[in-house]
Amino acid sequence: MNEPGGSGGAEGVRLQKVLAGAGLGSRRACEELIAQGRVQVDGEVVREQGMRVDPTTVVLHVDGMRVQLDPDLVTIALHKPKGVVSSMHDEKGRPDLSGLVADRRVFHVGRLDADSEGLLLLTNDGELAHRLAHPSYEVTKTYVVTVEGRVKPGVGQALKRGIELDDGPVRVDAYTVLETSPRRSLVQVDLHEGRNRIVRRMFDAVGHPVTRLVRTRIGPVRLGQLKPGQTRVVAGNELGALMAAVDL
Known part of the structure; x- marks a missing residue:
């Protein structure tokens, strides 16, 4: 009976050596x-x-x-600056x-419109x-958006319940007001939608146009301290x- 992953006899590489070579620690660890x-x-x-x-294999x-x-x-995680298009x-x-x-x-997974910035x-x-691009895996993304005006108390509940756009319904998984004033508000939203300009269109629909949009997280990967234009592996x-997150 063959062992899982085994190549038989003295062939192959010892498991602890493979793990160490992949950066999991010393061979002893x-x-x-x-x-x-x-x-x-x-x-x-x-x-x-x-x-x-x-x-x-x-x-x-x-x-x-x-x-x-x-x-x-x-x-690679990239902080896409504003004004850069999501194309190679x-x-x-x-x-x-x-x-x-x-x-x-490399090629980009998904995109951010030219006016938006943040994690790509x-x-x-x-x-x-x-798998990251396929909607069936529903990888959650987090956005911090600056919108016009003071957000109304019912906006969050409406977005969580779902609103209708011209290409179908959309709803957020989470909604948090970070700052608010009569002239502008800073809001964080989580959603797993990937349609074109979905966050901007969503806030337009509830009467709060977006003036700045930054994506801060894709699944477990966070933007962190990356500055615009910087990358990290x-x-x-x-x-x-x-x-x-995508069952690999």
């Missing part, structure tokens, strides 16, 4: 992860220290989170994403990109949590 039953190989918990696996999870073993795959090449000559990710061969994910992992537990 990875042996502890295995001993504690925190490692799954192809869906099965493994406690055997000497197990050998093929890192090109095996699927590993630690604490339920996928471990990325392919060194050629990369996922803009035919109209406007500033685009290519100037922000140097020579990395770019990757060369086709399966991850497909999504790796380790953060990448594992992102993959787990």
